Each structure stands twice: as structure tokens, then as C-alpha cells.
Amino acid sequence: MCANNTRVHPRGADEPRAKMGGPARAWSWDLARQIERLDWLLEQVPRYADWGFTELYLHLEDAVQFPSLPNVARPGAYTTRQMERLVTRAAAVGIGVVPIVNLLGHTQYLIKVPELRDLNELRAPDGSPRPTGQICPLHPRTLEVAEKLLRDMQPFCTTPDRKVHVGLDESFDLGRHPRSRAEIARIGLAAHFARYVRKLRRLTRSLGLRMGMWADMLHFLPEAIPLLPRDLIAYDWYYYPFPRSPKIELFNFREIDLATPLISRGIEYWGCPMNGAFRHEPLPHFGDRLGNLASWERRCKEVGARGLLMTGWEPSRLAIETTQLVDAALAVKTPSPEERLTAGVARVFGTTPQQARKIAARLLTADRYPFTGYARWEINKDWSLATEISEARPNEERAFFKKAAKAAARWPKKLSALAASLRYRLYLAERDWFVRFGRSAADKKRFEHAITSGEAAARAMWAGSRRPDAHAPNLELIAADKQQLKRWSGADPGRSPWLRYTVWDFAPGLHWIAVDEWAHGKWQERKKCYTIEFLGAAAKRRGTLRHTHRVPLKTPGVKLRFRVGGLGEVKVGSVELSHSARIIRPKGWQRFRKLGSPTPSCGLFPDLTQEQCYALQFT
Template identity: 50%
Template sequence: MIRAFQWDLARQVERLDWLLAQLPKYSKWGYNELYLHLEDAVDYPSLPGVARRDAYSWRQLTRLVTTAQAHGIGVVPIVNLLGHTQYLIKTPEWRDLNELRAADGSPLPEGQICPSHPRTLEVATKLLDDIAPLCTAGKVHVGLDESFVIGRHPLAREDVATLGLGGYFARYVNELHRLCTDRQLQMGIWADMLVLFPDAIAELPAGIAAYDWYYYAFGRSPRFEAQNFRAYDLAPKLRARGIDYWGCPMNGAFRHEPLPVFGDRLANAQSWWRRCRQVGASGFLVTGWEPNRLALETTMVVDAAIASLWLDDEDIDQVSMLERGFTRVYGKRQARERARLMMACDERAFSGYARWETHLHWDSCQGRDGAALYAADERFFARALHQPLPSVFAASLQWRHYLAARDRLIRHQAQLVHRARRLVHRDRRALLPRLVNMAIDELAAFRELHDRCRATVDTMWLSTRRQSQPNPNRRILSDDLVRLRELQGWWKKTQRDDTQLATASPVTGRWQLRLLVHTTHPNLQAVTVEIQQPDGSWRLELQRYLIEFRNHAARRRARLRHWLSLPLDSADTPVRIGLCGLGTFSISDTHLTDGVTEWRPSGRYRRVKLGQTKDPVSIVEVDRTQARATWQPRWVTQLQR
């Protein structure tokens, strides 16, 4: 069974010297193929204007490929040719390929390319001609994953009506396969669309490879997120069709995670290794995605740990796997202690959209949970910083400590705003100066932590990247500084005039809508909050996906809860809660408060359910920007605090 690893260079360009230095290590660990996810990270000779400013030159990419080959590692470029083709659509030359169109027929700014467009095979030919000399493993991967808007272009409607979506997808796979075969390359595709279109398998060409990916621990078979984590098994049908089957775990982070959730990642790899051996898979590919918000060396330790599955014993426990990963990368000294510490960090993972929302705004996460839970996280990471760690891991924990401190600060500051309003309401203004000073002092202390973290995120970034490239964690710090200054200014105005308390602050509005969202059947569902405009239309103010990206949430039945909050200018503002995507959720403890007065819908403990457990449609038939079910609360109960 081939053992492969992947570098996602599409989100950021890693320093070439660093990448070259890692190849002998991966070879020593038993990896024999490297998959390069490229998109616009390379200057394709036949596609001028596609490469971004800091892309690899063709000479640099060639050097990476030849060095890998010298260490016994074949290279498989990933050239996305359906979903994830924004790198093509962004250019004027190829924008018209977009599947999604405006009302006037013009292509929208974002989407994916349309298989029916007369120029789609033209751009595919150019890309494959360019990339073919670099396919030293004799393969090219054309992606095709998460292509959820397939068939929506006007040019595609007649074909879809005749062939069905599955047949339409299979026809495109056959067209790309002919292009790859003409260049003596085996074609690979991601397998998730085959779960959505199982009828397409019978029409696929023999000899291709299907890469089955799923990024959570599982038992006998992987599961599918977009179908309430339903178990599926593609291997028998693919084998009968003469298609190579691969299993694909993941080594790193989901989007904004500052650290891999190490236990989840290793459990996922163990699940796939067992399955690959059971079904006789052709290969095992450790994928890596969107690592630009963490230090790439942290995912490298996961790759080294996963190698224990074939270098040591496939039944090895996860702490021992991670210990050996640290040993392979940094040496044996304190490897066990480091592994235990990283596994303990998993219990406080910064994971899921409810946590990540604080990167965008500070007034959508407060609820009745308060600041104590986040203060405990802050103390944990403060203690963890005393452990001797490699510099990149120490910086990653310092960054995680900052995020925990910010979580605690936001919630505590919102509590202080509401407490201050109650003091004025109860005519206890004599206590107000002390509370305001407490809030300002807390912000000053956090500002010091914020300023120290600039060097922290630079350490994480510069371990493998160049200073000239935009650092997304630096952007987070910059945005936080703006909100921090606004909040400091708000409290200073309150010092001079307590009528300032009646205005909105960066952490809580004049009024605050708050509700507790319950997810019992995880799927690709999102909760939305809309505000009615004077003309009667509804404007979307907030949309949050409810997927958790954790093993404990990747199951058909779960018990997940998160507070959602939104500032409002007035208690009379009409709002409605909506469900987008698939599945269902319910909401409870819905209330509107300014810290003094609390309005509720009828019935104090009312729980409202939106959507349904079994959806009659699939993800490719759903417009995830439109609410499929809504509820408008009517405020009837008023409580004084």
C-alpha cells in the first residue's frame, strides 16, 4: 500500500528551502508519494494571470519535484477542475466559466467552473499540459470534491435533464480521463461526490483512482457529513469497476484552529489505516488543509506520529504515537511529556464556528455561560507555557493562551456593561466609578498581552514562511486592536457621562438578542438571524454553521449547544431566526435584554425546532444562502433584573 502525504500550498506559500529540507525526513519515515495542492500557488506557463503575487516560479516547483524524486518520493500535483476553482474564476480570462450566474446572466464573483462550458476542457488541457512533466508518480489528481453547485449553469440544464446529475458528473470524469490518458497519466479524484451520486460509479472509467476522505474517527466505515454522518462504503463498487481505492485521513486544522486537535487527528488516521488494510486499498494519503493559521511544524509532528502505524505497531495508543512523532522531529528528550501536554490541549480546542466568530466580531457569542469556563482555559494555557517546548509549539500555546484570554475578556466585559446599566437603573451611581475603572484596567492588561502576541504569531509564521507574505493571525491581532480601542474609548466616555451606558458597545448592543442553539442531528445546517427593514424586506445580519469539527460531534445523534447573540438598536426591532442548509436544530432560552430588562417569547422555557431530521433533498439541490424555515419571536414577557 502506497503511503503518501500532502502539502496544501494553495492557502499560503511555504519557503522552498524549508520544504526541501523536510523531504529526506518523510522518506525516512516511509512516505513514498507527495501530493501538492496548488491552485494559484504556481505560475502556470499556459495560464498567465492565474498565479498570485507570491506564487512559486516554474523553476522552483520543478526543483521541489526533482528533489522529492531524488529521495524516492513521487509527486502527484492536485489540479482542481470542478469545485475549488476560484483560482480560475477570479481572472477575467476564465470568469465566464463560473457555474453561478446573476439575474442578468453574468458570472458571479464566486463559484466553480461549469463542465458544459465550451472553454472548460480548454483550460483543463492547458493545466494538464503544463503539469504533466511534474507528475513523477505517473498520476495527476483533478480534485472534483465539494462541487455542490454542479449543474446550475444555463448551459448545463439540458444535459442534467437528460443524464441526471450523476450521469452528468460521470460524463465530465470521462472527458477529463481521456485528457489524462493522452498524457500517460493515471487520474485521481476525491470520492465525496460519489457518495452523493452513487449511480455515477457504473459510468466511471476503469483505471482511475478514487480518494475517499473523512476526517473523524470511525468504526467499520466512514461517514458523510452532508447526510447526518450516515455510514457508507464505496470500496466494493469501485473495486468491481476497476477503480483504485484510497483512504485519506487529515493531519491538521479545520480552518481557524491554532493547533491540530492531536487526539482526533491520530484517531482518524488509525481508523483509515485499519480500513485500508481490511479492504486492500491501493494507498493511504495523509491530507493537510488550510494550515495558514497555525505553524506547519505542528502538522509535521502529526505526520511523523502517523508513520508509527507502519514503522511500529498499528495498535499503538495515541499518546505513544504522538510521543514517537515528537521523537522523530525533535529528538527523544521530553517527547513523552510534550505528547501528553498536546493531548491535554485537545480538551480545550479552539474549534467550531461559534468560537471562530470572535475573529470577526465580539458581540455575537455572549450568553448565560459567563466568563468562568474561558478563564479556566486561560489558566490552563498560562501553566502550559512553563513547559519546555520547541519554539514553534511554545508560540502556538502562547497564541492559544491569547485566544482564551480574549474569550474570557469579551464575556466579562459584556457582563460589566450590563452590571453598570443595572447600577444606574437602581440609582446606585456611587458604585459606578469603581466598576468602570475595573473594566478599563482589565482592557489595559489585555492590551499588554495583545502587544506581546505580535512576536508570537510572527514566530509561528516565520518558521516556514516569508515575512513579506500576509500573516492571517497578524490580521486577527490588528482587528482585535481596533475593537479594543473602541471599547476603551466607550468606557472612558462612560467615566465622563454615564448616559453613554445606554449606547451600544463593541461587546454588547443597546439591546442584545440571545438564544441557545441545540444541535441533536449534526449536518450541514446553519442558523441565521435577519432584521426586518422599513420596506418589509429582511436583511441577513448573522449566519453561523453548526458543524463542530470534532470526533464527539461527528455522529448521527449528538448533544451540542452554543449561545448565539446579536446586538439590536431597539427592543422593537423585528427579528427572525432561520435555518439554512440541511437538517434541523432547535433553540431555547430566547430572550432580548439590555442588562436591566429582559423580554421573552410566550412561555419562559419555550423551545422552538426548525427544519427536519430527514431532508427530502441533497446538498446539491439546496441554496445554502436562503432560509428554509424561519421563526419570528414575539416578545410578550418582561422581567426586571
């Protein structure tokens, strides 16, 4: 393949689908969060062809060089020649490539460039562009920049219909620029969005490309669907198991059917499960991932979807091989998670069926101890913010992962990525125990050993597919833990001034709760934590999960408040202030109080900027 817009079409791209029947199969690599080694990518492509996949989607942002906008690419980005090699390898085994070029939300990769910052939808009070945000659809240069990006990616669009994906997801700052507000006042927000989609579609067609987009914005702007071009491809995503239709997390997990109006409009519809972990998870929750896949398989069959795209996001905190277990399980025609994961292990690592069965059982059992959800991840920021868990839990987790890591030490070398993942998960369990119970010098010494082992595991997880990098997230986390250990005194943290409270996410949505303290003449944020759990068990309209938080204070008892933002309601109770060796309870908080506002009904555009404050009055 050459860089002069020569087209490379995969040979026999439709053959695997014709043999297997059902929707086309595709997978994605999120290369924007970390750059995988090219040699590793090239090795994997033929394997995916063997597993029945026919398309590869590349989420790139600034991880690729754009010759027309040379300042966009970050250091170490894929070169044009490297992209050519990847696309050529894919074509040789019947796989078409679809670049994802974000052109609305997730466009910080453009706004970070000083000469492109004025594209930002978000403005400071003086009218200047803010340093972060998303691009404005009506900026005079937006289409010019979009054309340069798309033209540079044009040679790498190698499906038979030459697809390119322009993102457009999670664009919640839409309509905040003065230009946008003026147009929206005339035609409405849905038409404003649809106009931009049509402009991009005309641009992609002028380049000989067919445009795809994520469908999630249509949850909030359903009136835009009749205004969309009919030759679009809409990719509908939702990442938890579901019994009937996908749901909307932002609207308290209400079910929604986008397939019917999109297909009725003549728009090609794809379903999108997810193969990996959320945010800071070091290991996927395999039961949820396989349940999500099974839900989408059923849904795609029911609605006649054209394809199923296995997405994967933010894999920088896990070994990328763990996500492949779910990808490889896609072709297994059984509803059993155990059988599917067993097949995935055997395919990815070449184990015997008996060995694969034991490993799959171990991984599914690990689902009982998920390191997931923002409340759980508070410990990553600062040990003093660690969410309280039951006294038995740290001992249970540590015992389980000790046993798992010991068993993994006997696995063949080809399973090193899985073994390292379990050892790193053991490190997190050891840290939980130490932060909760560590008091003695012997405890400290034992944890120092755990840090050494955890650091080696983190390096091994990263090294399987990536170049050495001291800024790998897990290594940076361990470096921060080392610094906290140096400051550790062994004193009971409960003796320090703190505020303790329990958050009950009874109506899950997209909200957060913060604690502010009045100090030095102004409110200062001491802790802010989203309530999202990222678990299938929590993806329901009536939530049962509760978390007890502890916040260290600077000037206890002077003035405190809760601040709630985002979408939805949450309950807060069991509030206690530790001050001068006393426990003080504020007025009106003996029981749980409902904070925030009910989630809006489907079809309303979410306002994630709203906040409400609730004062704490102590006697």
C-alpha cells in the same frame, strides 16, 4: 529536471512500501492557502522519505505559475524552476509528486481571472457569470483550459504511473448552468458528472497521465460509479474517528461504504485521514487526528486499499510543524495516541524520548480546551458576537495555557514552533477572559500586554516555514482585536440591546442559523453562524452540544426572525430580548423549537441553497 516535459521518476519509489507492507503512504501540502518557503519544503522531503512516505501531493490552485495561462498565478507563486527543484529533490529520495489541479469545485482560482469568468456554472438573472462559483463542465472552453493547466503540470507528475489529481470534490453548484440543466434533463445528474469525469480521463490519458479524484461526490451520486472509467484512482476522505465505515457529515453522519462499489468496479481506492486543524484552529486536536488516522489504517487494511494519503488543509492559522507530528506518527505501529504523538515529537524535533513524552502529554491535554467550531469562532468576527461560555471556562483555559506557555518557555529553541503555538493559544484564552469579564483599566492594560505577546507568537508560528507577511491570518486577527480594544469602553455588554438564544445541534449536518432584523424598510442580517463543531465528539447522529449566542440589535423589538439554511434540523430555545432594561420572551419559544428540515437520505444530491424563516413575536 527540465521544463520540456522530461519525465523524472523517483528511484526506488516502491521500496519503502515493500519493506513495511500494507498500503502505500503519501502526504499532501496545501500550498494554495499560503505559500511555504521553498527552502523549508526542500528540507522536509528527505525526512518524509525516512518516515516511509513514497508520494507527495501538492494542492496548488493559483500558487504556481501556469505558462499557458499566465494571469492565473497570484503574486509570489512558485515558478517553474522552483517546481523543478522540488520535484527533483523528491525524486532523489524515492518520492513521486502528484500535482492537484482542481477542475470542478474549488475553481475560484480560475473564475477570478476576468477572461476566464465566463467558465462559471453560476449565472446572474441576466445570464452573465457571477464573480464567484465553480467552472461549468459543458462550457466550450472548459476542456481547453483544463488541457493547458494539465499540460503545464505534466512535467511535475513523477510517480511511476504519472498520476495527476483533478480534485472534483465539494462541487455542490453542479448542474445549475442552463447548459448543464439541459443535459441533466436528458441523462440525469449522475451521468452528467460521470461524462465530465470520462472527458477529463481521456484528456489526462492523451497527456500520458493517470487521473485521480476525490471520492466525496460519489456519496451523493452513487449511480455514477458504474459509469466511471476503471483506471481511475478514488481518494475517499473523512476526518473524524470512526468505528466501522466513514460517514457523511452532510447527511447527519450516516455511515457509507464507497470502498466496495469502487473496488468492485476495478477502481483503485485510497483512504484519506487528515493531519491538521479545521479552519480557524491554531492548534490541531491531536486526539482526534490520531484517532482518525487509526480508523483509516484499520479501514484500509480491511478493504485492501492501495494507499493511504495523509491530507492537510488550510494550515495558515497554525505552525505547519504541528501537522508534521501526525505525519511522523504514521509509521508507529501502536494504537496508543500517547505513544504515537511521542514518537512524532521525537522524529520531527529530535528530542529525547523523555522530553518527547512530556510534550506529547501537554499537547494531548490541550485537547480539553479546543478552539474549534463556528460558534466558538464568532468572537473572531466581532467581540459583540462572542458565544457565551460558562463562567468557569475562561478561567480554566487561561490557567491551563499560562502553565503550558510557561513550561514551553524552557524548551530548546528547536521546539519554538510548538512553544509559539501554546503562547498564541494563551492569547486567545486571555481574549476570551477579557471579552467576558474585562471591565477595569487594569484589565485593559493586562490585555494590551497579552496582545503584544500574542502578536509575537503569531509571527513565530508563521516564520518557521513562511516569508514575512502582514496579511497572515493570525496577524490580521490581532490587528482587528487592537481596533476593537480602541473602541472598548468597559461597559457591561449585557446592558446594550441584544437578542439571546441557545442553539442545540441535536441532529448535526451542514446547516446555519441567522438572525435578521427589520430596519430601514428591509431585512438586515445581524448574525449568521454555522453549527459545525469540527470535533470527533460531535460527529454523531444525535448531538448533545449547545451554544448560547448573543446578537446586538439596532432597532430592538420592532421585527426579528430566525433564518435557517443548509441541510438538517436544529433546535433553538431560551430566546430572550433585552429591551429598555426588560427581558422579553417571544411567544412559543419557552422551550426548544425544531427548525429546518430533516437531512435527506444518502444518495440525494444536497441543495445547500434552501432557507426557511421563522418570525419572532414579542408581546
